[in-house]
Amino acid sequence: MAQKTASETGATRDQWTGQFGFLMAAVGSAIGLGNIWRFPGVAYSNGGGAFLLPYLFALLGVGIPILLLDYALGHKYRGSAPLTFKRLHAKAEFLGWWQVMVSAIITVYYAVVIAWSAAYAYYSVNLAWKQNAQKFFLEEYLQLDGKSLVAFTPVLPVLVPLALIWILVILVLSQGVSKGVEAANKLFLPLLVVLFVAIVVRALFLPGAMEGINEFFRPDWAALLNGKVWLAAVSQIFFSMSIAFGIMLTYASYLPRRFNLTGTGLVAGFANSSFEILAGIGVFATLGFMAHQEHVTVAELDGISGPILSFVTFPTVIAMMPGGALFGILFFTSLTIAGVTSLLSLLQLISGSFQDKFGWSAKTVAVGMGVIMSVVSVAFFATTTGLTTLDVVDSFINNIGVVTAAIAMVVLAFVVKPRLRALRYHLNATSSIKIHWIWEYAIGVLAPLVLSVILFLALVDYLTVGYGGYGVTDPKLLIFGWGSIGFAAVSSAVLTWMKWSPNAKHEPIVRFAGEE
Template sequence: MSDAQRTTAQPEKREQFSGQLGFILSAIGSAVGLGNIWRFPGVAYENGGGAFLVPYLVALLTAGIPILFLDYAIGHRFRGSAPLAFRRVKRWLEGLGWFQVMICFVIAVYYAVIIAWALSFFVYSFDLSWGDDTAAFFTGSYLQLADVGGADPWFTLDFVSAVLIPLVLVWAAVIVVLAAGVAKGVEKVNFLFIPLLFLAFGALVVRSLTLPGAVDGLNALFTPDWGAIADPAVWIAAYGQIFFSLSIAFGIMITYASYRKRRANLTSPGLVVAFANSGFEIFAGIGVFAALGFLANQQAVAIAELEGISGPILAFVTFPAIVSEMPAGPLFGALFFGSLVMAGFTSLISILQVVSASFQEKFGWTRTRAAVGIGLVAAVISVVGFSTTTGLIALDTVDNWANNIGIVASAVATTVAVGWVLRRSGEMRFHLNSVSTLQVGRWWSFCIIVLGPVVLTYMLVSRIVSLIQDGYEGYAETYLGVAGWGTVVLLVVGAAVLTLMRWRVEPDKFDAWPTYGGKS
C-alpha cells in the first residue's frame, strides 16, 4: 500500500456504549479502583477524621466534578480519545493528548501487578497461606524483596513465579476484553463486576461491623478534629484524594465520553459517577476501620498503634492479619481480595482503552491489532519491570512520579490551555448544556479557569519541591533520578515522538456539533 493510500485509510467505525447505564457502570468501574479501598480511609484518618469530609466535599464540588465535566465535554464534542480530541480543539494540543496516553500506558504496566498480587492473595485466603507473620510473608516469602532502599541492585531479572503467573493471567484477560470492544468487552465486564463488587464489599462491611472493637475503629475514623481544617495540607490532601480517585485528567473520561451517542446526557450521569465513587470511598472507610478496630481489640492496642492503615501494606499485610484473627476468616479474605481484583481490573481496562483507542485513531489499527499489540508490549514491560525481586520498589517509585507529577501536570495543562490560553471554556459549557438535562452555570467556568488551575498548580509545585529537597522514602538519589524523574522524561519524550508521527487517517475533517455561536 502506498503512503497516499495509507493516509486515507479509515479505522473501524467508531464504537458506542449500548446506552446510558452501560456508560455509567463503565465510568464507575474506572473511578472505583484500588485507591478507594486502601487510600481514602488512611488519608481521612490522618487528616482530621470526620472533619476531613468538609474539605473532601468542597474538593469534590469545586475540582472533581468540574474537571470530570470538562473531560466529558472535550471527548463528547470532539469525538475522539485524548490525542484526537485535543487536536480537534487546537492542532498544537495533540501533544497533551499523547502525554495523557503515555501516563495511562505507564500506570497500566504496574497497576496490573497489584491486581496480580490481589489474585494471589485471593487464592491464599482459602487456607490462610500467609501464616502468623503477614509482613514477612508479603515482602519475603511472596515478593522475595531484594532491595528495600533503592540502592544496589537497582534492578534484577530474578523473577518471582508467584507474581509472574497471575500477572500473565491478568494480561491475557485484558487483551481479550479490549479485543472484544467497548460494548461487548469493556461494558459487559463492568455490567458483571460492578454489581458483584458492591455486593461482595457490602457483605464484607456488614461482617466487619459485627466484630468486637468495630465501634472503636469507626470512632477513630469519624471523630472530627476540627482544628485540622485550618491546615492547608489537609485541604491539599482532600483535593488530591478527589483528583486521583475520579479518573480525571489523563484521558479516560475523554475517551469514554467519545463513545456516547451524539444526543447523550452528560452532566446527570457525571454526578451519578462522582457521588457513587465518593460514596464507595466512605463505604470502604467504614469497612476498613471497623476491621482495624477488631484487630486493635484482638491485639489490645489503640488504632494509632497499628502499622499499615493505608496503601499496599494495609491490603497485603494488615488485612491478612485481620483475616487470620476473625471467625470465618477465609470467606472474609476471599471477599476482600476478590473485591480488590474486580475494582482493579475494571480500572485497568479503562486505562488501557485510552491507549488502544488512540492507536486505532492515529494509525488506522483494527481493534484486535491494537489490543494484542499494545497488550503484549505492556505485558512484557510489566513482567520484566515489576514481577522481579526489585519490583515492589520500582512500582512504588514509578507510581509516585506518574501520579503526583504526571497526572497533576496534565490537569494543569488542560485547564490552563482550554480555560486561559484558548478561552474555550464557554464552548465546553455550551456543549454540556446543549446535550444535558442538568445545566451548568458560570460557577463551572470559574472552577475550570481560576480555582482548579490555582489549586492544582500549588499541588504540583509543592510536590516537586518536596521531592527535590526531601527525596522519597529514603531511596538513593541516583535511583530516584532514574526510576522517578526518568518516568517523567519518558512521558514527555514518548508524547513528543507519538505527536510527530504521521496520521494514517485524516484527523481534521470534522465539524463539532452542535454549532457554537460564541456565547457562553
Template sequence: MSSIPTTSSPAREQWSGQLGFLMAAIGSAIGLGNIWRFPGVAYTNGGGAFIVPYIVALLAAGIPFLLLDYALGHRYRGSAPAVFRRLSRRFEWLGWLQVFICFVIMTYYAVIVAWSLRYTVFSFTTAWGNDASAFFSSYIGVGELSGSSPAYFAMPVSGVVIPLLIVWFFGLYTIARGVSKGVETANKVFLPLLVLMFLILVVRALLLPGATDGLNALFTPQWGALLDHRVWMAAFGQIFFSLSIGFGIMLTYASYLRSRSNLVGTGLVAAFANSSFEVLAGVGVFATLGFMAWARGVAVSDLSGISGPSLSFVTFPTVISEMPGGALFGVLFFGSFSMAGLTSFISIIQVVAAGFSEKFGWSTPRATLVCGLPSAALSFVLFGTSSGLYDLNVVDAYINYIGVVGAAIVACVGVGIVLNRLKVLQRHLNLVSETRVVGIWWRVMIALVVPALLGVMFVQTVWSYATAGYTYSRNFEAVFGWGMLLLVAVATAVFTLLPWRTPVDSHEPVDLDVLEGVMR
C-alpha cells in the first residue's frame, strides 16, 4: 500500500511506533495527581457514587478533548504555538499560553518529584520516626504544614537541593536526547516498572488488617451526593487534569506520530488505562488508610490528610512506621510515586522545548537548555526554599484552575465555533483510525458541552479567588497567584509578537481526499 503524502518536514522527529507513543501518553497521564488527588476527591464527593459522574466526565469531556488534542497535533504537525498558528494567526497566542503554563508547572512539579525521591531513601530506615508531620515540616524547612499568613523565604533547603538537581538533570537529559531515544525510552522503562511496583504495593495493602474498612469507606455510595453540582464539577475537574489535556502535552505528543496512526483507538486505550490506574491507586491508598484507622481504633472518617502533600508525606509515612515490613512498603510507594512524577515531568518539558525549538529554529538540545535552565533556577528559588510548600500550593491552584481551564475553554470555542474546524478534524480522526466512530456527538461535546461545563468551573473559581481568596493572605496570593498568571500573560504576548525563524506558514496538512483514497 502506498504511503500517505505529507508536506511535513522529513527531519521532524517521530515515535518509533504506535506502542512508543501510547506508553508516552499513558506515562504523561499517570502522574502525581492519580495517587494523591483521586482517592481524596472520590472519598469526599460521594464515595462509590462518585464513579457515576466520573465515568460521565470521562466519556463526555475527557475522551472528546483528548481526541481534539490528538487531531490538532497530528493534522498540523507542530508544537502548540505552531499548530494554533497554522489554524489561524489570531490563535498563535493560545499555543504560547499553553507553553508558558507548562513552563510554570514544571518549576514546581520537579520539587514534588524531588521530595518523593528523597523519601524513597528515607523509607529504607523509616527516618521520620514516630512523628511524620514534624519530620516533613523540618525536611522542607517550615515550622508547620499550614498557615494563614505565610511569607516568602529565600533560604534554600539543603535536603531538597540534591534530589532536585537529579530530577532536573534527568528531565533535561531525556528531552535533549529526542522523542524516540529520550522520551520513548524513558517511558518504556519507567511505566512497566511503575505498574509492577504499584501492583505489589496494592496487594500488600489489601492483606493488612482493616483494609476492608478502608475500601468500604471509599466505595460505599452516597447517592445523595449526585444531586450536588459540586460533585459533578469535581469529577470533570479530576478527569480533565488527570488526562494531561488542554495545555499542550497530548497535542505535542501526537504531532510526532506517523501519518498513518490509529488516533481514536490509542486515545481510548490511554484514557481508560489512566482511569484504571486511578481506581487502582484509590484501592491501595484506602486499604492502607483502613489499616491506619484499625491500628488507632478509630473510623476511617476520623482520619485527616487523605489527599495532597499531607497524604503522601505525612499520612503514608505514619502508616509505614506502624505496619510490619513498613520499610519495603515505603520504598515501593515512594519509588512508584517518583516514577509516576518523572514520566509526567518530561512530558511537560517537551511542550516548552518543542515550542522554543520550532519558533527559533534551534536544535532540540539547545531549546531544552534555553527553556530548562531558567525554569530550573526558578524551581530552586521559589519552591526549593523554606516557603516552598506555601508558594507551590498557591501557584498550583491559580495556574491549574484558572490558567489551564481558561486555555481549554478558549481552545474549544476557538476551534469549534470561531474557526469552525471541527468537521475537518472529525474527518481526519476517522480517516486515520481503524474505526470511524467519531460523529456529530464529538463536535457537540467540544463546541458546546465541554466549554459550558468548564466555564461554570472557571467562573466559580475566579469569583471565589477574587472575593474570598484561596487559602492564605491576600498579599501572598497576589504575588504567587495573580502575579504568576500575569507573568504568563506577558510572556505569552511577547513570544507571540516575536518573528518566526522557521517557515511555519508553509506547512499544509494532508489532503483528506487523498488520504481517504490511500486508506481504501
C-alpha cells in the first residue's frame, strides 16, 4: 500500500543520507573496545583456531539473524525501541524502555573506559608507566581504593578526559542523526581502520610475533566437544555486534522506506567479525613479542583479555619495543575512537527514545541527557572506587540485563505476537538477498534456547558463588550489581507509565505485500 512521506505527515524524524552513512554508523557501533580486548582472549582460551568454527556458527545462526530482526522491527515500525515495541504489541513498551535503561547504565561507565584510553594516548608520549605498568594503572592513575564500598573522591586524571569525552558526544548528538552521528562515523571509522592496520603491520615485524600468532590460531579440536565453548562463541558475537540493545533497531528506523536491509546487515556483521580477527592477530603478535622478551611462552603470560590487557599488558609491551611511544599513541587513539563510535550509538538509542515519546528536539535531549549522565558517570566511576564499581555493574548489566532483553524480544516476535513471517516478508521486499523461512526458527527457537542457557548459567553463578571474589550477600553486589538491574526495571516501568506527548510526531508504519 502507498505510504505518505515524512514531510507529508508532518513528521520531523531525521534520516541517514544513504547506505554508506548507515553502514558506517552500524559498523562503528559494533566495533568497540570489546572487539580489541575481549575477542582475542575468548578465542585463545576456547580452542584457539578451532574456536573460529563455533564463532562462525554463532555469527550465522544467532548474530546475523537477530541483527536482521532488529533491522526489520526498526524499519517497519519506524521508531526507537519503546515506540517500536509499543506498535508491535500494546503492552510491550516496557521492553523498549528496558533496552534504553540498560544502555544508559552501560553508557555512564563505558565513557570512563574511553577516558582511560584517551589519557593513555597522552601518557604514551613519554611512556609514563615504563617502571611498572600495573602499579601505574591501579595506584598512580586510578588511585584505586580497594577497601571502601564506595568513595566519591574524584580522580582528576580520569575526570578531565571524561569531561572532554562527554562534551564531544553531546555536541555530536545535538546535531541529529545525519549531521551528527553519521558525520562523526564517516570520519572516525576509516581513521580507526587505518590506525589499527598500522598497529598490526608494526606488530607483525616484532621479534616473536609469529609465535604469538601461531598460539592464537593453534586449534584445540577437543574444545569443540565442550558446550561452554559454543556458548562463549554466542556470547562474544552477541555482545560485539550491538544486537538486542535496541541500537540497531533505532538506527534502522532512520532508514528510507526502500533500503537493502539484508545486504547491509551481512556486510555489517562480517565487517565486525573481520575486525575482531584483525584485532586478534595484532594483539597476539604483540604478546608473542612480550613472551620472546621474557623468554616464556604466550601461555605463561597473564592478562590476555579484558581491561588488564589494554592498560597493563599492552603498556608493558609498548615500553619494551623500539618506537614504543608511537605504537602507544596509535593503539590508545584507536581504542578511544572505537569507544566513541560505540558510545554514540548507545546515546542515539536513548536520545531517539525520548524524542519519540516526549517530542523533544535532538539538541534538548542531548544537553539534558548529557548533563545528567555525565554527572552520574563522574560521581560513581571517576573516583577512587570507580574500577571495582565498574567491574560489578558491567558484569550484571550485560549478563542479565542485555541477555534478558534479547530473550524477551525474540519471544515477543515469535510467540506473544507471532509476526516473524511478516517481518521476513518485510526484509525480502526491501532487499536483494532473500531470507529463507529457516530464519524464523533461528530467531524463534535457536536464539532463545541458547540465550536462556547463558542467562541461567550467569544467574546460578551470581546466586550461589557471587562475582569477582565478592560473596553472594556482599554489599558491592547487592548495591551495584542487583541494584543496577533494579534501577533499570523501576525506571522502565515509570517511563512506560508516563503519557506520550501529543507533540510527538511519528512516521506511519511501513507495510509491503504479504505483511499484516
